Amino acid sequence: MGAEFVQFSLTPILIGIFASIACALPGNFLILRRQALIGDAISHVVLPGIVVAFLVTGVVSTWPMLIGAAVAALVAVALIEAVRRLGRIEPGAAMGVVFTSLFAGGVLLLEQSDTSNVHLDVEHALMGNLEQLIWLRADGWGSLLDPVALADLPPELPRMAVAALIIAVLMLVFWRPLKLASFDEGFARALGLPVRLIGLGLVTAAAVAAVAAFDAVGSIIVIAMFICPPAAARMMTNHLGVQVAWSVVFAILSAVLGYVLAGYGPIWLGASNSVSAAGMIATVAGLILGLACLFGPARHRVGVAAGG
Amino acid sequence: MSGFWQALFFQAGYNATLVAVGAALLGFAAGAGGSFLFLRKRALVSDAVAHATLPGVGLAFIVMVSLGGDGRSLVGLLAGSALTAWVGLLALEWMVRRTRLSEDAAIGAILSVFFGVGVVLLTVIQGMSRGRQAGLEDFLLGSTAGMLRQDALLIAGGGALVVFTIWLLRRPMTLVSFDTAFAAARGVDVRRVDLAMMGIVLAVTVIGLKLVGLILIVALLIIPPVTARFWSDRAEHVVWIAGVLGALAGWIGAAISASAPSLPTGPIIVLVATGAFAVSLLFSPRRGVAAAVIARNAFQERVHRRQGLLAMARREPIHDRLTLKILRSEGLLRPDGVATEEGRAAAAKIARDERRWSVARRLHKDTALTGRYDGLTPIEDVFTADEIAWIDTHVVTKGAA
Known part of the structure; x- marks a missing residue:
């Protein structure tokens, strides 16, 4: 736990934690509103977004890609809504039509354009590169106080931290309207709350989290963290505040355990290569959800007897 | 352009013909099989099934290599993928029945966790001495380059079997997708019919892994049924229209993809299906915009x-x-x-x-x-x-x- 840990593991773990929290917070409300799969849809359309951004600007740099991904996410949400209303199609199928089509378009554009000399591919968008976000300048815990070393932090870390912070603050500010609109939309509307605007704001927050996170950690973690920690937290309690707290705990636990298992687990087992951290974090999140499904105190539907 | 017409009428060589026939059969099976899922309002279950195939592919490769094979036998890989997809499906059903989670949350959980496990297994395989050329990433987006005759036969035979099963089970599946309570009152075992539906979806997914890949196979299961719904209000018609639309998308898409380089088969097939959907959404006589x-x-x-x-x-x-x-x-x-x-x-x-x-x-x-x-x-x-x-x-x- 010395210099090497700070150099190679601290920043990826912190980025993983922030990304997980940023996704898990809006995930709580998405699950309550039965919109859990909007996160799935958004993280699929990130690919066409970054490809189009690359084709427009001609470079692989952070901000154009983030903007492209965000635009693609909003376009996808608008298209889903349009298909649902114009075609009178149930939301799940509308989502399936839109995000698969956009993803197919993204893959086609990627194949058509000359991206052989830049690091831009489907697997990267899916799996991220968490392991490579290391802090080379650090030489121990003391570097945390050293401005020269701090300036060399991977830019993903402050970006992800800011995104997580913004989402947390927004959630606290809009806590009451969010809660009301998620549990009883009719009642919220009767109170005069702008229900549609709240729904749109929530989806936008989810898109911000997904877009900020995919670059560092890939789409898998994004989808897993939108759903697994909040779903596991829902098994633990009937209070929304407590549920959100549990979801943050589970998100942190998944990120830390997942990264450590991916980095050190194979070595403990005698293998030489580490495995994908993104995949392992999703796996750990799934294990936590599985345990919560089996033993969580509030796992049953209200009114259904235990074992029923 | 001439390349396209050649490919469309099976004149563009042996491999292209295999791919076109396989894609058409797969498209038919996917369109018809996906219809019941769509009518049952559970279209996105197929997304969970598709993503749950990845760990199976990895496991099958590891098992085959440790038994001394080279691990690239398509039958073996598909068998493995079917196994984990089935496990994912059962876990999904268990979560929806036994916990308070709604189906969409359960779908997302299964999808992301199984895919995560699959990615971990892929990196394990990359670390193996035989794993570097495994090419298992091809299952993400499909790859028709170097498709063998036996692969095409597998796709064609599997597709035909799926279509036959759909034809056999069309009545109970229609009944259940329309009115579950009525079907149960008539004595239909809803749970088993549901599982049969899922089995069909699973079979389509597994067969389609090689051709369009696990991320985009969902499109073939969802888009043709949604498109067919614009053209008919009768369930049995929707099923077969969706089948024909899927087959056309597969056939035309494969032909376009064969006509020029860097036109990947899977995405092109999906985009052809999307085109048909867009036309129907705008211009269908009764439900169109x-x-x-x-x-x-x-x-x-x-x-x-x-x-x-x-x-x-x-x-x-x-x-x-x-x-x-x-x-x-x-x-x-x-x-x-x-x-x-x-x-x-x-x-x-x-x-x-x-x-x-x-x-x-x-x-x-x-x-x-x-x-x-x-x-x-x-x-x-x-x-x-x-x-x-x-x-x-x-x-x-x-x-x-």
Whole structure:
């Protein structure tokens, strides 16, 4: 736990934690509103977004890609809504039509354009590169106080931290309207709350989290963290505040355990290569959800007897 | 372009022909099989199934290598993928039945966790000495390059088997997708029919892994049924229309993809299906956007015409632009705003219609008939001539008094 840990593991773990929290917070409300799969849809359309951004600007740099991904996410949400209303199609199928089509378009554009000399591919968008976000300048815990070393932090870390912070603050500010609109939309509307605007704001927050996170950690973690920690937290309690707290705990636990298992687990087992951290974090999140499904105190539907 | 026509009519070489035939059969099986899922409003379950195949591919490779094989046998990999997809499906069903999670959350959980496990296994395989050339990443997006005859036969045979199963089970599956409670009351085992539906989806997914990959196979299961729904209101028709649409998308898509380099088969097939969907969404005669716009405009015109004529009958000025335009274009109103001969006649007729309706709604006993008053329907469409004569006696009496 010395210099090497700070150099190679601290920043990826912190980025993983922030990304997980940023996704898990809006995930709580998405699950309550039965919109859990909007996160799935958004993280699929990130690919066409970054490809189009690359084709427009001609470079692989952070901000154009983030903007492209965000635009693609909003376009996808608008298209889903349009298909649902114009075609009178149930939301799940509308989502399936839109995000698969956009993803197919993204893959086609990627194949058509000359991206052989830049690091831009489907697997990267899916799996991220968490392991490579290391802090080379650090030489121990003391570097945390050293401005020269701090300036060399991977830019993903402050970006992800800011995104997580913004989402947390927004959630606290809009806590009451969010809660009301998620549990009883009719009642919220009767109170005069702008229900549609709240729904749109929530989806936008989810898109911000997904877009900020995919670059560092890939789409898998994004989808897993939108759903697994909040779903596991829902098994633990009937209070929304407590549920959100549990979801943050589970998100942190998944990120830390997942990264450590991916980095050190194979070595403990005698293998030489580490495995994908993104995949392992999703796996750990799934294990936590599985345990919560089996033993969580509030796992049953209200009114259904235990074992029923 | 000539490459496209050659490929479309199976003249572009052995490999391209194999791919086109396989894609068409796969498209048919996916379209028809996906229809039941769509009618059951569970389209996205297929997304969970598709992603849950990845760990199976990895596990099968590891097992085959550790048994001394080279690990790239397609049958073995597909068997492994079917196994974990089935496990994922059972876990999904268990979560929905036994916990408070709704189906969409369970789908997302299964999808992401199984995919995460799959990615971990892929990195394990990359670390193995034999794993570097495994090419298992091809299963993410499909790859038709170097498809073997036996692969194509596997896809064709599997597709045909799936279609046959759908044909056998079409009645219970239709019943369950329409009205679960009714099906249960009729003695259909809903749970087993659901599992059969999922089995069909699973088979399509596994067969399609090689051709379109696990991320995009979902599109073939969802888009053709949604498209077919625009063209028919009958479940059995939707199923077969979706099958034909899927087959066409597979065939045409494979031909386009064979006609030029860097046109990957899977995405092209999906985009062809999306094109058919977009055309149907816009132009389908009954549920399409264009049809809705036309119907809305026609309705708007009827309302404005009627209200305009009523205003003319009451000698009130008309200000609404659209009303003026409609009345003028029909020659009921002169450009200077004075009613023409026909206009006065039409206005008198509408005013009489309105008076008759008000009497009918006051005096007639049958509310099912008087309830059809909507301010547009002429009274002759609802009541018989003698009833109208009876109504007229009241109109006249009232006028005389």
